Amino acid sequence: MNFIDKVLVDVKAGDGGNGSVSFRQEKFVDRGGPDGGDAGRGGHIIFRASRNQNTLVTFRYQRKIRGEDGQAGSMRNRHGRNGKDQFVDLPVGTVVMDQEGHILADLATDGQEVIIAKGGRGGFGNAHFVSSVRQAPKFAEKGEPGDAFMLTLEIKMIADVGLVGLPNAGKSTLLGSISNARPEIADYPFTTIKPNLGVVDIDDSTSVLIADIPGLIAGAAEGKGLGHEFLRHVERTKVLIHLVDAYNDDVAVAYQTIQDELKSYKVDLTDRQQLIALNKTDGLDQDIIDHLMSELAKVAPADAKIFAISAQSHAGLKPLMFAIKDALESYIAEHPVDEEELLPVLTLTDMSMAWRVSKAPDGSYLVTGHRIEKFASRTNFDQEEGVVRLRDIMRKMGIMHELRRQGVEVGNTIRIGGAGEFVL
Secondary structure (H helix, E strand, O other): OOOOOEEEEEEEOOOOOOOOOOEOOOOOOOOOOEOOOOOOOOOOEEEEEEOOOOOOHHHOOOOEEEOOOOOOOEOOOEOOOOOOOEEEEEEOOEEEEOOOOOEEEEEOOOOOEEEEEOOOOOOOOHHHHOOOOOOOOOOOEOOOOOOEEEEEEEEOOOOOEEEEOOOOOOHHHHHHHHOOOOOOOOOOOOOOOOOEEEEEEEEOOEEEEEEEOOOOOOOHHHOOOOHHHOHHHHOOOOEEEEEEEOOOOOHHHHHHHHHHHHHHOOOOHHHOEEEEEEEOOOOOOHHHHHHHHHHHHHHOOOOOEEEEOEOOOOEOHHHHHHHHHHHHHHHHHHOOOOHHHHOOOOOOOOOOOOOEEEEOOOOOEEEEOHHHHHHHHOEOOOOHHHHHHHHHHHHHHOHHHHHHHOOOOOOOEEEEOOOEEEEO
16 A cells, blocks of 8 residues: 555535425415425534554545535425535544645544534524514525535654664664564665554553654755655654664764754754664674764764664664653653643634625625625525525624615625625
């Protein structure tokens, strides 16, 4: 299966059904009253985090997500059925963003659900509008359209520890040596073309999730090589293991190259706790190992811990594993979990009561505003009584007063956003 970790999807919740205009027509019932039923709402689009998903490949060719429309109301006060909600399973760690890059939801825990697009409300039938002064209403509401958005889905792996380093530093070999992961390993750069995850049991009480982040080279933060596509997976890690190949011409330069990329990324990743591991030291004299470690110490932070290991022969891995445990415990102590941070960041709909009136060059008037446009979207402009009701709502909101103040006259056209228009 291909690893796809960023896609653009077209989401459209179901539209609400239309309310019914109906009057009782029963034998032996004189002058039956209105009995048009209300319609059902459209189905929501609900994103759900699932540990059984690990890629967004499903959306590579199927990028449209649609909710079911609500059914229309009918005679005898029958309520239309609500549209079925559409559940979409996404990998744990998926971030949902709008076109401007704002985070709308962060699916960080297995089973977490969020209504990302709300179905449109069903329209009221004419029976709903019966009153002492309106005993036989001949109008009903249309259903509201469901929310529609273009969204970006992006996986950011939730791992405790991230492995970083230049190509061929031995990240995949290390992950395979200490965990249950079986990554592809070969003796050429960019063997790893997708992040790999492995669970590491450090002791009887401690297990950690480690991610191998592939393909970092100089310029990765600006898009060179493969690394830029995968730096996002480092964002969630608590601790980084920086692997340096002992056979590099200059280990200090190799270390600094990756540090520069971590710092240049859109989120400065150098603030993560970091352990430095000089890899492939089996077969080297101790004097050479000591020299290489001293070279690394010159460019590493003063408090950085440096280990000499061999991922291939497992030499020096045990001290590194316990250092990982200590670093994670330190991180957890310094960053207690705030449950509120796990809640989805919502939402996509502005519920403002604000509205605005402006005069167009052609002499018509444009009224905009979330609430009034919602009312207008439910109005059937072919039904005179429905338009009268909309005008009553505009009067109560103060919109008609503002129209008169701006010089509206009988015969002028009034447009309500893109929902419809009527002549005063």
